[in-house]
Amino acid sequence: MPEIQKDLDAPEFAAGTVDAAEIEDSDEVLDLIEIDEKEGSLKANQDNPEAVSYSSPATNSFKASVFPVLVIDRQLMIIYANPACEKLFTGFSRLTGHYFIDVFGKFFDVADIRKIRETIIKGENGYSWKGETRIKSRDMVTVQTRVYIFPVEQDAKQPVEFEVLFDDVTEESKELLRAVFLSLLEASRLKDNDTGKHITRVGFYSRLLAKELYYSLGRQYPAIDADFIENISFLASMHDVGKIGTPDDILNKQGPLSEWEWNIMREHSKNGAFILSTYPNPMAKEIALSHHEHWDGGGYPFHIEGEKIPISARIVSIADAYDALRMVRSYKKALSHEATVARMMEAKGTHFDPVLIEVFHIIASDFNDIYEKNCD
Numbered sequence: 045m046p047e048i049q050k051d052l053d054a055p056e057f058a059a060g061t062v063d064a065a066e067i068e069d070s071d072e073v074l075d076l077i078e079i080d081e082k083e084g085s086l087k088a089n090q091d092n093p094e095a096v097s098y099s100s101p102a103t104n105s106f107k108a109s110v111f112p113v114l115v116i117d118r119q120l121m122i123i124y125a126n127p128a129c130e131k132l133f134t135g136f137s138r139l140t141g142h143y144f145i146d147v148f149g150k151f152f153d154v155a156d157i158r159k160i161r162e163t164i165i166k167g168e169n170g171y172s173w174k175g176e177t178r179i180k181s182r183d184m185v186t187v188q189t190r191v192y193i194f195p196v197e198q199d200a201k202q203p204v205e206f207e208v209l210f211d212d213v214t215e216e217s218k219e220l221l222r223a224v225f226l227s228l229l230e231a232s233r234l235k236d237n238d239t240g241k242h243i244t245r246v247g248f249y250s251r252l253l254a255k256e257l258y259y260s261l262g263r264q265y266p267a268i269d270a271d272f273i274e275n276i277s278f279l280a281s282m283h284d285v286g287k288i289g290t291p292d293d294i295l296n297k298q299g300p301l302s303e304w305e306w307n308i309m310r311e312h313s314k315n316g317a318f319i320l321s322t323y324p325n326p327m328a329k330e331i332a333l334s335h336h337e338h339w340d341g342g343g344y345p346f347h348i349e350g351e352k353i354p355i356s357a358r359i360v361s362i363a364d365a366y367d368a369l370r371m372v373r374s375y376k377k378a379l380s381h382e383a384t385v386a387r388m389m390e391a392k393g394t395h396f397d398p399v400l401i402e403v404f405h406i407i408a409s410d411f412n413d414i415y416e417k418n419c420d
């Protein structure tokens with residue numbers, strides 16, 4: 045088995061849309077700040093951000109908190125991140141010793157950033173701000189979070205330290221969204237008796253292949269990040285949801301379909317794209333629409349070719365084909381794992397993306413494991 049080169053870099057965080065330079069250079073309000081020297085509070089050396097230590101009466105409670113908490117000073121420099129925060133933002137370059145805006149600025153609207161600064165500097169709303177944001181990096185699944193900023197010392201007349209509390213609502217919103225679309229998936233599963241666990245397996249294979257691409261060819265496929273891998277599993281399982289619109293007598297016909305019936309069957313890709321057009325991730329629609337397109341343009345519905353076919357659909361195309369070949373269908377016998385792989389490799393560069401199919405070849409035995417563990 046060829047060795048897979050892991051060539052992914054640790055994420056780099058460029059300054060956001062609003063950066064510290066802007067704060068320092070252009071905002072008159074900052075000129076008004078006089079940071080109180082507070083004994084034992086902050087010992088930061090801006091030339092050496094690593095040399096930051098922080099302690100405050102609240103530190104122990106922050107340390108134990110299940111909520112991710114940062115402490116920032118009046119210049120919006122992060123002076124403390126509790127363990128929950130370090131965990132939530134794993135993969136981020138060091139938090140403490142960096143400006144909040146440098147690390148998180150790009151995840152907020154400019155208007156929000158302005159408001160945060162005014163809250164802290166001018167004391168608007170009792171030095172408190174709340175909002176929402178989505179925070180992501182290439183190696184981290186997007187975190188959807190409510191953000192609360194308020195003084196560490198509530199009674200202080202002019203607070204010098206502020207708590208930034210992140211309330212992670214990622215799972216909540218993801219579950220809500222998926223619950224809606226899962227019911228749709230169940231409806232399509234009921235209608236298509238032939239499907240069985242096919243859709244579940246296609247989700248598993250697609251995730252596996254995406255993950256392998258991320259680790260082995262990450263630079264070549266920058267679109268494949270932690271979110272992509274997380275999403276493709278669920279969205280690949282919805283690839284045939286458009287079959288909800290295929291007449292039952294065609295969908296469940298015993299024996300081969302006529303050309304006319306195939307044409308109706310092929311409509312499922314466009315129907316799926318229509319059904320998933322409201323899903324708030326274009327990958328859903330891409331997969332439904334293009335999972336039957338071929339690398340050489342010989343697929344359907346639009347005969348698009350090569351890299352014009354979305355990468356998500358090229359992945360699902362391999363996953364779907366592997367499973368379809370392994371399965372018994374009313375019009376065909378099942379193939380063994382070896383025969384399936386051989387058949388698929390023959391279609392390298394015609395049916396399948398030549399690079400992706402080679403990666404599939406490397407991990408094909410894992411496809412077999414998924415098939416055997418999840419067979420009908």
Ligand SMILES: [Fe+2]
Pocket residue numbers: 283284312335336
């Ligand atoms: Fe399909």
Ligand SMILES: [Fe+2]
Pocket residue numbers: 242246283284364
């Ligand atoms: Fe399928």
